[in-house]
Amino acid sequence: MALQRPQTKEKKIPDQTGIRQVAKRAGVGIGSVSRVFSGAAGVSDQMRARVLRAAEIVGYSPNMLAQALRRQKTQSVGFVVSDIANPLVSSIIHGAEAVLSAAGYSLLLTNSGGEPAVDARRIRLLQQRRVDGLILLPAVEDDPAMLAALGASGIPLVVIDRSLPDSIEARYVYSDHYTGVGQAARHLLELGHRSLGVIVGLDVRPSRERIRAVTDAYRERKMKPKFLVDAGPLSAEHGAATMKRWLSAPNPPTAVILGGNQLLVGALETIRSRNLRLGRDLSLVVCDDVPLGRLFDPPISTVMRDTDLMGQTAARFLLDAISQPEQAASIAVLPTWYVPRVSCGAPVTR
Amino acid sequence: MALQRPQTKEKKIPDQTGIRQVAKRAGVGIGSVSRVFSGAAGVSDQMRARVLRAAEIVGYSPNMLAQALRRQKTQSVGFVVSDIANPLVSSIIHGAEAVLSAAGYSLLLTNSGGEPAVDARRIRLLQQRRVDGLILLPAVEDDPAMLAALGASGIPLVVIDRSLPDSIEARYVYSDHYTGVGQAARHLLELGHRSLGVIVGLDVRPSRERIRAVTDAYRERKMKPKFLVDAGPLSAEHGAATMKRWLSAPNPPTAVILGGNQLLVGALETIRSRNLRLGRDLSLVVCDDVPLGRLFDPPISTVMRDTDLMGQTAARFLLDAISQPEQAASIAVLPTWYVPRVSCGAPVTR
DNA sequence: TTGAAAGCGCTACCAC
DNA sequence: GTGGTAGCGCTTTCAA
Numbered sequence: 245m246a247l248q249r250p251q252t253k254e255k256k257i258p259d260q261t262g263i264r265q266v267a268k269r270a271g272v273g274i275g276s277v278s279r280v281f282s283g284a285a286g287v288s289d290q291m292r293a294r295v296l297r298a299a300e301i302v303g304y305s306p307n308m309l310a311q312a313l314r315r316q317k318t319q320s321v322g323f324v325v326s327d328i329a330n331p332l333v334s335s336i337i338h339g340a341e342a343v344l345s346a347a348g349y350s351l352l353l354t355n356s357g358g359e360p361a362v363d364a365r366r367i368r369l370l371q372q373r374r375v376d377g378l379i380l381l382p383a384v385e386d387d388p389a390m391l392a393a394l395g396a397s398g399i400p401l402v403v404i405d406r407s408l409p410d411s412i413e414a415r416y417v418y419s420d421h422y423t424g425v426g427q428a429a430r431h432l433l434e435l436g437h438r439s440l441g442v443i444v445g446l447d448v449r450p451s452r453e454r455i456r457a458v459t460d461a462y463r464e465r466k467m468k469p470k471f472l473v474d475a476g477p478l479s480a481e482h483g484a485a486t487m488k489r490w491l492s493a494p495n496p497p498t499a500v501i502l503g504g505n506q507l508l509v510g511a512l513e514t515i516r517s518r519n520l521r522l523g524r525d526l527s528l529v530v531c532d533d534v535p536l537g538r539l540f541d542p543p544i545s546t547v548m549r550d551t552d553l554m555g556q557t558a559a560r561f562l563l564d565a566i567s568q569p570e571q572a573a574s575i576a577v578l579p580t581w582y583v584p585r586v587s588c589g590a591p592v593t594r
Numbered sequence: 595m596a597l598q599r600p601q602t603k604e605k606k607i608p609d610q611t612g613i614r615q616v617a618k619r620a621g622v623g624i625g626s627v628s629r630v631f632s633g634a635a636g637v638s639d640q641m642r643a644r645v646l647r648a649a650e651i652v653g654y655s656p657n658m659l660a661q662a663l664r665r666q667k668t669q670s671v672g673f674v675v676s677d678i679a680n681p682l683v684s685s686i687i688h689g690a691e692a693v694l695s696a697a698g699y700s701l702l703l704t705n706s707g708g709e710p711a712v713d714a715r716r717i718r719l720l721q722q723r724r725v726d727g728l729i730l731l732p733a734v735e736d737d738p739a740m741l742a743a744l745g746a747s748g749i750p751l752v753v754i755d756r757s758l759p760d761s762i763e764a765r766y767v768y769s770d771h772y773t774g775v776g777q778a779a780r781h782l783l784e785l786g787h788r789s790l791g792v793i794v795g796l797d798v799r800p801s802r803e804r805i806r807a808v809t810d811a812y813r814e815r816k817m818k819p820k821f822l823v824d825a826g827p828l829s830a831e832h833g834a835a836t837m838k839r840w841l842s843a844p845n846p847p848t849a850v851i852l853g854g855n856q857l858l859v860g861a862l863e864t865i866r867s868r869n870l871r872l873g874r875d876l877s878l879v880v881c882d883d884v885p886l887g888r889l890f891d892p893p894i895s896t897v898m899r900d901t902d903l904m905g906q907t908a909a910r911f912l913l914d915a916i917s918q919p920e921q922a923a924s925i926a927v928l929p930t931w932y933v934p935r936v937s938c939g940a941p942v943t944r
Numbered sequence: 945t946t947g948a949a950a951g952c953g954c955t956a957c958c959a960c
Numbered sequence: 961g962t963g964g965t966a967g968c969g970c971t972t973t974c975a976a
Contacts, residue, residue, distance in 0.1 A: 262969055273947035278971060286945060303746065308722045309668065310969035313659045313952050320702075320723075328691060329902070334684035341678060341705045345716075350723060352670075353703040355691045366695075372658045373670075373700060396653065512889050536886040539862050552679070612953055623963035628955060636961060660953035663968050950973085960962085 261304045270298035281306050312374065320350040321377040321562055322370030326358040332505065332532050332551050333381065336404065339555025340379060347563055349376070356383060358477075364389035371397050377562040382406055385448055400565035402558045407449045415561040416575045417554055421453040421531070424547035424580030425501060428529045429461035431545075431582065432499045435590045437527060441472040441490050441497030443483065443507055451475060454503050454531070472497050483510030491518060491526075498591035499527035505534045508544070523589035529582075542586035549580040611654045620648035631656050662724065670700040671727040671912060672720030676708040682855065682882055682901050683731065686754065689905025690729060697913055699726070706733060708827075714739035721747050727912040732756055735798055750915035752908045757799045765911040766925045767904055771803040771881070774897035774930030775851060778879045779811035781895075781932065782849045785940045787877060791822040791840050791847030793833065793857055801825060804853050804881070822847050833860030841868060841876075848941035849877035855884045858894070873939035879932075892936035899930040 263281075267274040272295060279287050280295040299305075312318040321344060325333050341351050352370060356362040363382045367390060370378060377400040382390060385406050394401060394412050401414040408414055432440060442458055444451035455473060462469035472490060476482045483502060490496050491514065502508055508530045520526050522542050529545040530537065537544040557576050564571065613631075617624040622645060629637050630645040649655075662668040671694060675683050691701050702720060706712040713732045717740060720728060727750040732740060735756050744751065744762050751764040758764055782790060792808055794801035805823060812819035822840060826832045833852060840846050841864065852858055858880045870876050872892050879895040880887065887894040907926050914921065 264969080267947095274970085275948075275972075276946060278969095279946090282971075284971095288945060291945080305718070305722050307663075307724060307969055309659060309663045309724050310952090311971080313657075313663055313954090313968090314970045314972085316952075318659065327688075329681070329685045329688040331679070331681045331684065334681065334687075335679045337684075337703075338677075338679040338705060341703065342707075345704060350719065351703050353687070353691065353701050354695060355688060357692075368655070369700065372655050374657060374659050509885050509889065512886070516889065534886060535859050535884060536862070536890060539859065539866065539890075540886060541891040614953080617963095624953095625955080625957095625964075626962060628953095629962090632955075634956095638961060641961075657953050660968090661955080663952090663970090664954045664956085666968075946976085948973105948975090950971100952970085954968085955966100957966085958964085960964105 261302050262307070263304070265302050266295065266299045266304045269302055270294045316374075318374050318376055319348055320352055320373070320375050321379065321559075321566075322352045322354065322367075322373070322375040323379045323381075324354050324356055324363055324366045324370070325381045326356050326363070326383045328353070328355045330506065335551035336381070336555035336558070339552035339557075340559040341555070343556050343559035343563070347559075349563075358383045360384050360387035360390060363387060364393050367393045371399060375399065377401070377566050379404065379558050379562055380406070384446055385409075398569075400562060400569060402562045402565065404554060404558050405448070405450055413573055415565055415573050417558045417561060418449065418575065418577045419549050419554065420577050420580050421450045421547075422457045424457075424549065424582050425454045425503075425531065426457035426461055427582035428501055428545065428547055428584075429458045430464070431584050431588060432501075432527060432529070433461055433465055433467070435499075435527065435588060436593075437497075437499040437591050438467075439471060439495060439497045439499075441474070441486075441500040442503065443474045443476070443478075443486055443500070444503040445478045446475065451503065454501070458501070478504030478506050480506055480508075480510035480513075483507030484514045485510070487511045487514035491520075499588065500529070502528070502530045505530055505532040508534055508537075522587045525592060527588040527591070529588060531580075538583075538585065540587075544587045545585045546583050547580050548583055549578065554578055611652050612657070613654070615652050616645065616649045616654045619652055620644045666724075668724050668726055669698055670702055670723070670725050671729065671909075672702045672704065672717075672723070672725040673729045673731075674704050674706055674713055674716045674720070675731045676706050676713070676733045678703065678705045680856065685901035686731070686905035686908070689902035689907075690909040691905070693906050693909035693913070697909075699913075708733040710734050710737035710740060713737060714743050717743045721749060725749065727751070727916050729754065729908050729912055730756070734796060735759075748919075750912060750919060752912045752915065754904060754908050755798070755800055763923055765915055765923050767908045767911060768799065768925065768927045769899050769904065770927050770930050771800045771897075772807045774807075774899065774932050775804045775853075775881065776807035776811055777932035778851055778895065778897055778934075779808045780814070781934055782851075782877060782879070782938060783811055783815055783817070785849075785877065785938060786943075787847075787849040787941050788817075789821060789845060789847045789849075791824070791836075791850040792853065793824045793826070793828075793836055793850070794853040795828045796825065801853065804851070808851070828854030828856050830856055830858075830860035830863075833857030834864045835860070837861045837864035841870075849938065850879070852878070852880045855880055855882040858884055858887075872937040875942060877938040877941070879938060881930075888933075888935065890937075894937045895935045896933050897930050898933055899928065904928055 263277050267277045277295050354366045360383050379402045381404045403414045404417045459469040474486045531547040613627050617627045630642050704716045710733050729752045731754045753764045754767045809819040824836045881897040
């Protein structure tokens with residue numbers, strides 16, 4: 245009736261070294277071994293030495309799976325993002341991972357590809373894996389399946405750049421898109437532009453904030469906020485298509501704000517193919533830095549932010565939430581700032 | 595003597611829904627519930643329905659931790675990289691994650707920051723988490739601690755763009771850096787360049803292959819392979835510093851191959867500050883695509899590769915290794931190709 | 945301080 | 961087909 249070991253195919257597998265092997269080897273109780281390895285108080289030096297030596301010999305190290313099952317704590321957190329390959333996102337992940345692993349947590353990373361349904365599935369999967377907390381950068385803010393999954397579990401939650409309904413208990417890490425884009429819009433209006441174009445993503449917080457920022461910039465100058473808005477995927481293709489559409493229209497915008505760095509490549513392609521000179525024939529601002537942006541000819545005006553810091557902040561929030569679930573949920577708003585460059589100039593007067 | 599529940603702070607926590615609650619609710623045996631949820635054969639439709647309904651009511655979903663402990667299989671793999679934030683790396687991760695999650699595996703991602711010692715520690719941590727396999731993109735190829743950790747466990751292993759000693763049983767996913775860089779070097783030599791400069795990273799496979807490729811390109815033309823080599827961090831700062839050094843030397847190279855895309859920003863800065871015109875005063879090739887590379891003025895010659903595919907391939911190799919540990923270890927060599935652009939031109943004759 | 949024993953939630957064997 | 965049961969490797973009481 246012994247448990248049948250899963251087909252140990254006479255491969256090397258170092259003979260499943262468990263706590264009881266160590267206990268037997270050291271001639272002590274199984275509990276003592278546990279105490280030594282979990283650093284519990286009340287273990288004699290002598291015991292510690294014996295156990296450690298025995299463990300050394302048999303090559304033991306604790307099975308975190310069993311620990312997690314018993315302790316009801318996995319020391320792991322799940323991170324669901326919509327696009328790992330986006331440098332912005334990977335920088336956020338980088339920041340979060342650094343903080344988490346320093347705190348002894350492992351990161352379960354999963355990609356939803358921007359599909360709300362996948363977001364929801366991944367969240368449930370991570371819950372089944374009993375992660376201690378969750379960081380989310382979901383595609384949309386109101387997917388019912390996602391909200392249901394989140395609501396059903398009391399797992400600590402940090403959401404990045406998205407705003408979920410109040411019914412979901414979560415902490416938030418926002419970028420202050422309003423300020424950065426506002427600065428950009430004001431700059432463009434001061435230069436004399438009157439018809440701006442703004443490309444944003446789906447109806448998520450950053451998109452709303454950016455539109456609000458441009459609107460308010462117009463209003464500040466007592467101008468009617470009349471500008472073009474395009475909402476779509478923040479991809480190069482979409483950037484190219486939208487620019488093409490706008491530039492072919494009867495009254496094309498004289499300045500465009502791109503709400504995502506992936507749009508830039510596409511937009512520049514269209515601009516190039518039309519032989520327009522940036523900063524003269526058309527002004528351009530991109531949100532989020534692109535490696536060659538400032539070396540480009542002409543250098544591209546950019547709304548910057550510290551994405552690594554966003555990840556760090558999210559991780560810290562999550563660690564707080566895990567250790568003090570009682571504490572009021574909190575919100576961090578991290579700065580963005582506008583760096584004007586030559587891609588923005590006065591519009592051609594005709 | 596009941597297990598003391600970890601301080602259920604009268605928060606919501608949905609009352610730890612376990613398999614036996616479902617069994618009781620459905621009035622069936624605990625084993626039947628297990629069978630239903632693990633999709634085992636030999637369960638009557640009636641039983642399945644009863645169990646599923648009961649599970650629905652109490653809101654049950656299997657605890658993967660317990661499953662993993664019992665099955666000796668976590669359905670998770672570890673991925674250790676040196677820099678998540680590098681777009682190249684995150685693209686590899688993207689590819690791997692897609693394949694793994696489609697196969698029902700979760701990804702434990704961890705960053706070593708390029709520190710060999712951290713690589714080794716992370717590997718050990720993942721082993722304690724009992725991952726079913728490991729994908730590695732380590733900083734160096736010969737760190738003793740890393741090799742020891744790897745050797746001590748029989749965990750299936752896939753290594754990307756690094757070549758470990760034969761003593762480690764692993765599968766490999768390589769990029770064919772030799773071909774791409776070879777094409778670039780030949781192009782430059784054909785253009786008339788005689789003194790190339792090559793910037794590579796540490797002594798790892800890609801660096802060696804790139805140097806070998808340039809060497810062979812010289813030899814093909816019966817020329818003595820006399821070119822500058824710089825080995826260092828593949829960072830923008832290092833790119834700038836090396837270019838500065840080379841361009842200040844008595845006989846500066848007339849063409850430079852950058853062995854990593856992060857070098858490009860730095861190199862271009864130096865070039866710009868010296869008022870050199872790419873393709874005329876200096877020719878430049880970068881390994882690995884940079885978003886604005888082809889739109890740059892002038893467009894930058896690039897050695898391309900499909901990093902997403904590398905990740906996919908690594909994941910597939912790992913899944914193979916997990917399901918058939920016996921099978922001979924294998925190697926994949928994925929193509930790289932050179933895309934000549936205006937940044938390469940004939941050297942100025944003087 | 946230490947050992948024994950119960951049990952975390954599950955799977956897989958056994959007998960019916 | 962189905963239920964009972966042992967045990968995955970560990971932590972944490974309780975008694976000594």
